[in-house]
Amino acid sequence: MTELHAVALTCSLKPTPAQSSTELLAGQVLDQLSQNGVTVSAPIRVVDYDIAPGVEADMGDGDQWPEIRRALVHADILVFATPTWLGHMSSVAQRALERLDAELSATDDRNRPGMVGKVAVAAVVGNEDGAHKIIADVFQGLNDIGYTIPAQGGTYWNGESMQGVDYNDLDTTPEPTAATTATAARNATHLAAQLADRTYPPY
Template sequence: MRALALVCSLKPSPAPSSSQLLAQQLLDELATHSVTGEVIRVVDHDVRPGVETDMGDGDAWPGIREKIVAADILIVATPTWVGHMSSVAQRVVERLDAELSQTDDEGRPAMFGKVALVAVVGNEDGAHKIIADLFQALNDIGFTIPAQGATYWNGEAMTPGDYNDLDETPKAVAATNSTAAANAAHLAAWLRANNYPAS
């Protein structure tokens, strides 16, 4: 099975990214369940605004979409800004909206049978709201959400410091990463063998 992590940091590579660190930790956990993974930092690519699969004129989304279509598990990782997901994560959701009109050979929405995980980091409140918003959007688009399918880290309010500044992964985050990955791999394997009914 394959997983794709869309990292929605506002920082282009090679700047350190807490969102990418948490996404990579999920991929590392998925690897223990024989899932291979890849990271795409979305801001490194010219993803145009819009709600179509291809906005033309050099739009990088079609290439990213091909990787989403090929994956069994999608991870959306985002920082928290003023209590909300990043603008990059919002753009990813807007571009995924085009999948509502895409179907497979049996008439199912194109993202049926795929599993989604969410990862959120920030040194302010907002993780639960961001997870709720992303879960709702991803489920509407056709992704299946596993039990406890999100992981997050919030630093102490109004205190400097980022997730990638920590000396070690907090035990609670590590345990959550492990559970989310195990449940996602289990569900993805099941859906690969038992996809939803054809329309």
């Protein structure tokens, strides 16, 4: 099988070294991918970088998105992880999607956007409702950019609404979340392997 690589963008609002439930769940997805034979990199906490607003691959003047972009170009599988804030993905996640818009015009020698042939899964945490809506929005954006979404390619944890317990406060991972994470990783690995061997036709 072709060697596959995965990277996670964790879109927490908390900079390193603060504990992040988003990064915890993203790391669990990466662990499952590793168990399926995928080579994984350490999660990239996007808020630690100076990411300029815009829709270009490089906005200049100290913009650090190009560093993140290099990791995305290298990876076959993207884990896109975000917390839930006011029922929506984080502002950091929205900015990452906006910057990925540049990939629509970054075509290869067969006129395909550069991210076509890559696979993406979503991971969402929060102690309020919104995970399904966020996953839907993330999938739509990433699919527009060229990523392929595997069957059951999203995983999430929702704490009790209006309470203060975070995912990283739990003693153990709830079985439904663990099982869903394993399924997302397994299906992403399978799909990425198929696309590595036989990607989409030229445009």
